[in-house]
Every structure is written in structure tokens, then in C-alpha cells.
Amino acid sequence: MKRIGVFVCWCGTNIGGVVDVPQVAKAASSFPGVVLATDYKYMCSEPGQELIVQAIREHRLTRVVVAACTPRLHENTFRKTLERAGLNPYLLEIANIREQCAWAHQKQPGRATEKAISLVRRAVAKASRLEPLFASTIPVTRKALVIGGGIAGMQAALDIADAGHQVILVEREPTIGGKMAMLDKTFPTLDCSACICTPKMVAVAQHPSITLYTYAEVEKVEGYVGNFEVTIRQKARSVDHTKCTGCGTCWEKCPTRVPSEFEQGLGTRKAIYVSFPQAVPNKPVIDRRHCRYFAAGKCRVCEKVCPTGAIDYQQGDQLIKEKVGAIVMATGYDLFEWEKVYGEYGYGRYPNVITSLQFERLINASGPTGGKILRPSDGKEPQSVVFVKCVGSRDPAKGKEYCSRICCMYTAKHAHQVLEKLPGARVYVFYMDVRTAGKAYEEFYLRTLQDGAHYIRGRVSKIYPEGDRLIVRGVDTLLGRQVEVGADLVVLATAVVPSRGAAELARLVGISCDQNDFYTEAHPKLRPVEANTAGIFLAGACQGPKDIPDTVAQASAAAAKVCALFSREEMAAEPTVAQVNQFLCYGCLECQKVCPYRAIEPVTVSENAAGKKIERTVASVNSGLCQGCGACTVACKPGAINLKGFSNEQVLAEVDALCL
């Protein structure tokens, strides 16, 4: 007979203020197998845990039930308590009487107590069927893959590499640097973005422990924590970078001009190009879509002028396989495509309605206007500039429900820059709220007010042309009046969205996204840099809109998590994984279809049947990949799969205890 101890927690008044805790303990003492039932003010505290340790020893307990908060919070805490008392940590069962009783039924304390007693009865029924589980170990490849070469990816790669581990950095654009390389100045200090970003780019390229793949994409990810096998597609550059010296003759002579992605369409580049003069690597690629030779079979100018013979039109894509132990997702963001939905702002038809990122290029000394603020339609200096915030943000009807977090600050920066560069210009900022949560951020915004920016609280309903100007119609809710203002340039602070392809990449890598396709963290507060798949970590705006300081902080945090994983040659694997009883399995593989972690593979077993040796297919679980979700156990028709710690027998015992 199992000797079960039940420990009911008050959680101060969190549970005790609603649920009659002593009554729960009293009821528990009569459940089968229970030899001790007691309560305490804070079971998770040091004296609370000591009470459990002492009780295990004194009453020779073999199973423990803790009735307290959600197991997500303290299951591990109490498992360690059991371990200290010499019990296998998996002989613990938690009854959640806080979230599921005290909090959910605050207004009905009597019924909350009744439910708490039921949940404890359930836990006791399961506890009496618990078996000890033992963690296994898996080897760890101490090499990391970082996907995305913006400031998040660069920071994570450098931190991991500086800790002495090998890093592979994959970037799909021809250069690393990401969005930060496009920015002019950074708030709130106004230091030059390039001055702090380009040295990092060079450091990444020169680091002996970092292997850099630009113009490359991750094609396939197999394996599991500590043991991933990734396939990287190096897209054909049509230029042999081992021969190329980056002299620039080819892109000078190339006859084809196309809108530059880096200049956000405000400037042009050639068909053979480097994205910007400080690009890393500073060697070109041929954009085959626009190259005359690839389109029409004629030209070959770059090949003729190249002094080192580096042009290679025959170059194909290359597939590279790498083994890594951890993956850092740092895929960043893109801007919401406002021109597709905002008809009231002209669907992108008016050249003088631009995005904030275009404005960054416009005001950047290395940008298409050499840093002069000139309106795109006719190159005139604007005398009246209108900024519109929340274009696509906080707008579930046309855009996204969330706040993009960075727009209030960069718009304040832009307003300041206009007033600084164009004395006498009028600046209007239409806003709903000014959100400046950050060190020295509010002070920066107040400075912009002092500069003379007109902040008008209200959204813009319409932008329309009148002569060579634009009329912006809004409301000033501070005055309680509709307002109109003539503008030479309108800058839209468009919403931050996950970078294109983020959701597909998530499926490929095996992590989950939220409803907006931002990558989901394992816990919003306590595990903010881990994905919900072991061994995969998140850095920067791919997890949610973030400014540069937060991005860098998260990247360093992700790197620290990777280093912790790499600190040992082997790691303990969670034992609560699925297990196939191969005698019962008849190989239908329904389990494989429902497994979200691709942890189930068919294997062939040979056995003797009626004196003959036969071979048949059965399912097999890769315990390194299995995250213990239990989906397979439900899909399994013959009941051949059990999730350890949640076996069919245990779960049915719980159901019986609750319902019979």
C-alpha cells in the first residue's frame, strides 16, 4: 500500500481567503492511502518545504500531493523538495486549488472548497499510481545556429562566439546589419546608428569562431535539442567571392538600374550590387531577376570589366549541412503594408506620403538625398511636415491590434530632426497616446515639445492632394475640434510586423507563433527568450516589437541561455515523454500525423509469430524530440502509447476519482 502525504497551501489569502483550507486537509485525510494531511500558510517557502521533508521522513511517505497553485509555477520547486527528502521527484502530484478554485470561484467560497476537495481526491488517486521516473542524458553539439543577421543576430552570435563556441550566422540578404544599418540616428541619445552598427558587422565578419552565410536561407531543420542537423541554401550570387576583391568596377559599369531595397525605393541600385557602401561582406551579388544577361541573354558587361574574373553566371545554389546544438531565431521585423488597406491615406498613390523607414533614408547622410529632407515628388524642401502615428498599429479593423512600441519614440526623433534641419518648418504629430516607457525616453519627448513640435491628439481620417500639397484632416481632441493642415510631406509610422516568411520558418524549425506570427516564448515572464521547443531561443523583434536596447538585451539573454546549454557535454532529458508498447502497436502511424514535434518515426521490428520470423512496422518515439504533449496517446487506437507520468491508467484513475 502506498503511503500518501497531502499538503494543502493557503498561499496567504490567495487560497485561504476563499477556500476553507483546513476543511480540505481534513477531507483529504480520509482518502484511500493518505496517512497524513496537513496545511501551511506558504508551502513553497523554506519552512513550508522543510515541513514536507520532515513529514516524508517521519511518516515514511512514498507519494506526495501538494494542493497549491498551478504546477507551471512550483512543480519543479516541490520536485526538488522530494529529492531532498530522498524520494524520486516524479512521485509528486499537484492539485491546483488557487487558479482553478480560489481565483475562479471567488464569489462562491463554499463551492470553491467543494471543488478543491474534488481536485485533491483526483490528485490522490493519481499519486497512488505514480511510478518513479528517471531523466536520461543526451549529448550536446556545442555549436550554435543564429538565423538573421540584424542587430539581434549579430549580438547573439558575438556573445556566443566570445564565450568560446562555434557559431553559424545565416542572413538571407546580401549583407548583414538588418534594419539598424538603415537608420539615421537612434533615440534617445541621437547617436549615429551606422557608427554603432557597422563596427558590429565587421566584428562578426572577422570573428574566428563565426561562420557567416549571407544571401543564404535555412532550408531544413532536423533533430532535437543538442543535436540539430540543419540544411542551409546558399543562394547563387553569380560572383565568386573567393576571387572578388570588392573593387566596385562591375556595379559602376552595370547598365541596369532598379529601385534599391536598402533605400526603401527612394534610390536605385544596379543589377549587380552591394546593398550599401559599408555592407558586410563588401562584395556584390547579381540580382538575376533584373540582370540583362539573365533576362535577355545579352550584356555580360560585369564579366568584361571584372579584373579578377570573379563573375560566374553558371554558379548554382549550394546546399550546406551543419550540425548544431542550439538555434537562435533573430529574424526581425518588416513594416506593415499600409498601401494595401489605407485608402483614406491614398493607397500609396501620393509620392509625398512616405513611411518612417523611408524618412530614415531621407534624413540619412548616406541616403539618396545625402541627408537633406526633400520631398520625393519634386525634390523641394518641405515647410510643413505631418507625422501620423499608429498606422496599422492599434487598428484591428485594417491592421494589427497591438502597439508597435517603437513609433512614439522614433516619431519624436523625426520631429526633432525636422525642426533642427529645417528652421521655420512646421511639424505636426497626430497621435492617440504618447508612450515613452524607457530610460530617458519621456525626457526626449518633452524636448521635442520644447523644440516646437505640435502634438495633436487624434487620428487622421483622410489625406488628399490639393495643388502640390497634401491636406491632412484630423481632429484635435484636446481642443474638441476637427482640424485640417496643409502638408508638403506626410510620414506614416507604420506598424511593426514579423519579417516576411517568419511563419513558414517557424513551421520549418518547429516552433510556434502567436496570432500575429510573432514567435511565442515558452513563458511570457519567466522564460522570455526560449521558444517552446527545447534548444531554440528567441532574440529581438521576431518575438514582438522591440527597440534596439531591448533587442540587444534579449539577444544577449538568448546567448547566455545557449551558453548554459553548452556548458556540459551532455544534458538531462525530461523523462515525461511518450513511450510505445511495440507489442500492442500495429503500425497505423496515426500518432506520427498528430505529433507537432516530428518525434515519431516508423521502425521495423522482427519477431517470431507461429514459429515464423516476421517483420513489421511499429511507431518509435525519439525521446530527444518528444516534448510530452500527449497528442499521440489520444490518437493511438490500440492504446499502445503511454505518456510517462500521464499514463492511460493514471489519467483514468483521475477521471474515476472526479466523476464516480
Added chain:
Amino acid sequence: MSQVQGGIGIINLSAGDPSLVNEIKELGGEELLECIQCAKCAAACPMVLAGFPFFNKRVIQAILLGLRDALLDDSSIWACQSCNRCTEVCPREVNPFEIIQAMRRVAIREFALPTLAIEGLKSLYDTGHAVYLAGAGNTRAKVGLPEKPPSTLSYPEALKEVRTILENTELAELGVIPMGESGVTDSCEV
């Protein structure tokens, strides 16, 4: 209203006068740009209760946008009761009361003041009281007070001083009220 165009009641911000901000700063509203429109002043203001459209924080917002005409065409700034609660509660030491006073100065320069204000000023010049009730003597006597209060009414030399002060203000140059023509004439040197 010149700032209204493009539709009824729409304010055209492009017609706003950027010089208004500096004018107000020079006339006593130095801390104008400190305002973040938090509306704590409005929460303490009796003008809001009385239903005036341009109460303290809206006066400030309108000044920041240079809406001179909109402010001058409205009688709101003259409704301030000078209770000074706004100044007491303002978290950024903007001193909204002083800004309203400054806006009144702007208005007077353009003769944009209500008749009631002119009458008050005239009464101040004539009697030393902005509000002077001619029949008050009887009421005072009924409750056992001297008919004339111990103010300029009892001390003509004090009234003379008040007039001298008024004659040395911009009001004399503007000629908003007749000075030196009624009452005691010897105070007018011109």
C-alpha cells in the same frame, strides 16, 4: 472666423500664427511649452463646469497651434475667475492662470474684449472698484456698516493713486477706456 474653412467648424492649422507662442511667453506665460496637456488644470477649473469651450488647457493647446483668431473670437478667456487652482495643481509648473492673463493682454491689444470687461475697467478707473454697486450704501447701513467701505471710496487720494497706476499701463496708450475725462480731472497731466 478666418481659421475656419473647408467645412463648418474645421480649424485650419496651416493658417495658425507661429508668433503667438513667443508673444504669450513675453507677456507672462513663460512656461507655455512645458505643458503636456495632462488636463489636471481643467479638472480643477470652474470654467469647465460653466461650459466654456476654451478652458485653461485648451487655451494652451490653441496658443501652441497659433489659433489666435479662434481664441479672440471666443469669450472664454474672459470667463477665468482667477481662482488660481490650476496653478496650484499643475504638475509641470506651467502656471495656466498666467497664460490666460497673457492671452487677455493679447486680446486687449487687438481690442478683442467684451463690453463687460470694458465696463469693469472703466469702473476701476472711476471708483477704484471693478465691480461697484451704486446702491450698496443702503444695504451696508442696514447691517450696521458705514455707507462707504474703507477703500478708494472713503479715501480720494487712494483713488488718485489707482488712476496714476492705470494711466501708466498700456491701457492708457491703447485708449480702451476714457481716462482723465470723468471723475477727478486733475490726475490727467496730458
